[in-house]
Structure formats: structure tokens, C-alpha cells
Amino acid sequence: HRWASVVRDIAELESRCTARLSGQDIPARSADSGLRALAQQFLDGEAPDFAELFRDSGYRRVPLPGYPFERERYALPNRATADDGPLRDAEVLTGDEFYLREHQVQGTGIAPGAMYLQWAAAATRRTASAAVRLHDIVFLRPLSVSGVPRSLRVDLRADGDVTRFTVSSTESASDEPVLHCQGGVSAAEPTAAQALDLPALLRDFRPTEFDHLRFYAEWRDRGIAYGPTFQGVVAVHRGDNAVLAELRLPGAASGTVEGP
Numbered sequence: 739h740r741w742a743s744v745v746r747d748i749a750e751l752e753s754r755c756t757a758r759l760s761g762q763d764i765p766a767r768s769a770d771s772g773l774r775a776l777a778q779q780f781l782d783g784e785a786p787d788f789a790e791l792f793r794d795s796g797y798r799r800v801p802l803p804g805y806p807f808e809r810e811r812y813a814l815p816n817r818a819t820a821d822d823g824p825l826r827d828a829e830v831l832t833g834d835e836f837y838l839r840e841h842q843v844q845g846t847g848i849a850p851g852a853m854y855l856q857w858a859a860a861a862t863r864r865t866a867s868a869a870v871r872l873h874d875i876v877f878l879r880p881l882s883v884s885g886v887p888r889s890l891r892v893d894l895r896a897d898g899d900v901t902r903f904t905v906s907s908t909e910s911a912s913d914e915p916v917l918h919c920q921g922g923v924s925a926a927e928p929t930a931a932q933a934l935d936l937p938a939l940l941r942d943f944r945p946t947e948f949d950h951l952r953f954y955a956e957w958r959d960r961g962i963a964y965g966p967t968f969q970g971v972v973a974v975h976r977g978d979n980a981v982l983a984e985l986r987l988p989g990a991a992s993g994t995v996e997g998p
Contacts, residue, residue, distance in 0.1 A: 742777035744770065828891045831907070833883035840965020844846050849881040850968075858903045859894040871926035872903075881907055881918045886958035891915065900924055943975035943982050 741758065745751045757764050775787035799880050831838065856870055862870050881888070888907040895902050898902040901923040905916040966988055973984035 740781050740783070742780050744773045744777055748824045785974070793795065825872075828889060830887050831881075831883050831890050832887045833885070836965070836967050838883055842965075843880075843965040844961045845963075846882050846884065849918075851877055851919075854905045857890070857892050857905055858919070860922070861894055861903065862901070869926045869928045870923050873922050873924060874922040875919065877919050879916060879918050881905075881916075894923070897922075939953045940975060943980075946972045946974045946976045948972075 743751070743758075743764070745754060752765055763782060770784045773791075776788065776791070833839070833847055837850055837853050840850055841850050854877070855875070857870055859870070862872075869902040880891075886909050888909055889911075890905070890907045893904045893906070895904075903921055903923055904917060905919040906917045908915050949998045950970075950972060952970070954964050957964060968988075970985045970988060971983050972986045975984070
């Protein structure tokens with residue numbers, strides 16, 4: 739989701755951000771046509787060169803604070819204890835796994851981010867009897883397999899009142915493990931899936947011409963090749979401020995992947 743606003747100063751930026759977050763209408767005003775054009779390019783998914791605007795002005799980019807993630811902890815039932823030592827799941831990846839074979843980035847099979855969560859969840863389900871949630875997820879380094887099989891490992895370790903997981907891999911037993919992903923696991927209350935009234939929801943959207951083959955061909959031209967298992971987008975509907983995509987699980991993905 740993208741949002742852009744052309745403002746005069748910090749006070750106006752703060753006012754417009756507050757209005758946006760609270761769902762209030764933001765009054766339109768006249769603005770420099772060049773700035774409005776850049777904002778529209780950004781909203782259209784392009785990458786305009788904003789730095790060019792300030793090349794001779796002395797301004798510089800500054801980092802903004804990140805989102806203040808909730809830090810409340812919940813103990814994981816039946817989790818490992820400090821005395822137990824780490825729990826470990828492992829398997830060998832050959833590169834022929836569908837999530838590597840059919841998820842290519844610049845010609846190299848790269849494990850999708852969702853697979854790390856799948857591996858962590860699968861390992862956790864072997865030690866916990868209740869529903870769990872994964873949190874504080876950090877993706878550190880992509881996992882790829884090029885010719886030589888890699889040993890994938892998921893470690894669970896108690897850390898106070900929370901369980902920590904890491905996903906790492908090695909090419910041989912003597913190699914230093916490469917850490918790909920890490921995060922925390924906590925107990926969660928089971929919740930029932932919420933049913934959506936799709937006919938009512940679609941009334942706020944309009945059908946958009948969508949060419950399934952062209953859509954994935956364009957991604958391939960950008961260097962990301964999705965195989966049949968990952969080609970799940972079959973229709974797109976546009977609203978005023980949102981897009982609703984229809985996803986269909988390909989037949990090749992009908993099985994469940996548990997991971998190590």
C-alpha cells in the first residue's frame with residue numbers, strides 16, 4: 739500500500755498523517771505540479787528520483803523510527819527448558835524442492851519467506867500442544883541451493899518466558915552455519931476463521947482486465963520467475979483505494995509441506 743502527500747512544512751505533514759491514520763478526509767490544495775507528478779509516479783508503483791529535487795539544497799535524508807512492536811510475552815506450552823538444551827529439526831535440501839525449483843530470482847532458486855515460517859511452525863508443533871504465534875521475525879540472508887545439497891536446520895531454544903527459533907543451513911558438517919531467519923514463538927488463543935461475504939465485498943470493487951500469463955511473464959522479465967505452483971493469482975478487482983485479488987491454489991500445491 740502506498741500513500742503520498744505534498745506538504746509545505748512539518749506541521750502540515752503531521753496534520754495530514756494524523757488525518758490519514760484516523761480516517762478523516764484530507765482536503766485537496768494546490769501544489770507544485772512537478773511535486774504532484776512525482777507523487778503520482780510513486781503511487782503508480784514507479785521509483786521516482788526524489789533526490790534530484792534536493793541536489794543543490796543542502797537537505798539530506800534521515801532515518802525514521804521503526805514501528806514500536808508489541809513486546810508482551812507469552813510462555814509456550816511444553817516448550818524446551820534451559821536444562822533441556824536446544825531442540826533441533828533438520829533435513830537436506832537438494833534444490834529440486836518445488837519451492838526452490840519454482841521460485842527463481844535472477845536464475846537462482848531462492849526459498850520464499852513463507853517457507854521459513856512454515857519450517858519454524860512445523861518444528862514448534864512437535865513440542866507444543868496448543869496454538870502458537872510467531873513474532874519478532876527477522877529475515878537475515880536468502881537460502882539458495884546451487885548444485886551442492888544443503889542441510890537445513892531449525893533450532894528451538896528457551897529464552898526466559900519465550901521460545902526462540904533460528905533457521906540455518908550448511909553445505910557440510912564442518913561449515914559454519916549460515917543463519918537465514920530467526921524469531922520468537924509464543925502461545926496463542928485458537929481463533930475461528932472469519933467468514934467474509936464476498937458478494938457484498940465485491941460490490942465496492944470493479945473487475946479489471948487481467949491476463950494471468952502476461953502478469954507472470956512481466957515478473958519473469960523483472961528477474962523473478964514463478965513456477966506453476968506459485969501462479970495463484972487468477973483475477974484482480976480494483977476499488978477506489980484498494981485492490982482485491984482472487985487466488986486459487988494450483989493443483990501442484992495441493993499437498994502440505996511440513997518442513998524439517
